[in-house]
Amino acid sequence: MIPAPFDYERAESVEHALSLLAEREDAKLLAGGHSLLPLLRLRAVRPSLLVDVGRIEGLAYVRDAGAAIAIGALTRHHDLARSPLLQEHNPLVSRAAGLVGDPQVRHRGTIGGSLAHGDPASDLPAVLLALDGEVDVAGPDGVRTVAARDFFLGPFQTAVGQREMVTEVRVPKLTGDHVWSYLKFRRRAQDWATVGVAALARRSDGGVAEPAIALVNMGATPLRAVAAEAAWAAGEDPGALAAEGTEPPSDTNGSAEYRRHLAQVLVRRAVAEAAAR
């Protein structure tokens, strides 16, 4: 279908983008366009103004920020996957980014767009949740920092307001003690996850400490599998409890029951892969 008519403005800076957003209540930011354009074509959204932030300078970067790695909102999935800094300090992010869609999607889609879009089937939101990362959101009153656990509010709903823009994402540096895995089950290589699992923990006294397991497409938002995390820390089978507290969707890729089973299998595999690192 052809999108409904809209005006188009190219923002030169974050401040310019925010001032354009403030002009119309239904204005929308456009970054890589790989989630927004399909919605426009389906007429599922009909903004009267698109504010193109895709060419704002200085917002595509991966930087060493001390204990964290800072990632600019316009950084493409491809660049996350290839970043030497992430490969060294947080390979979980580069691994998951390298599994997003196909090469075309990875060359256009941005981390800011992926997080702000709030699709529970997306890969990077669950990774951010497992890592306890944080997101800087610029708005009319300045920049605020939102923790990953407070960021995802519902399907396609996040803590980013209509007049706000994600500017930076920070993830912790992992150490040599960390073990991790990202696994994604999908029917075809370029598909969204039917179910995905991010697993992370620190080696400790022959077991693990601070376990984090986040699930993709097992509810309205990315979810932490809290019961499975506790089982992992206790040296028990985390897979058995992987689907506890989840409400997976049923769709053409699988029923809710199938997804619950997949979550159990993938969590077991992810924990085994992590332990083998």
Ligand SMILES: Cc1cc2nc3c(=O)[nH]c(=O)nc-3n(C[C@H](O)[C@H](O)[C@H](O)COP(=O)(O)OP(=O)(O)OC[C@H]3O[C@@H](n4cnc5c(N)ncnc54)[C@H](O)[C@@H]3O)c2cc1C
């Ligand atoms: C064929 C296909 C396959 C895909 N497969 C996967 C997959 O396997 N895994 C996966 O995770 N994703 C997948 N995607 C989605 C892809 O990763 C998108 O690029 C991403 O979700 C959105 O990023 P974007 O930069 O394209 O955002 P856009 O499409 O430009 O924007 C998406 C939404 O975010 C808002 N937005 C964008 N940037 C910002 C910002 N900085 N601050 C605030 N709001 C902002 C926009 O207003 C819009 O509402 C796929 C997409 C396609 C088309």
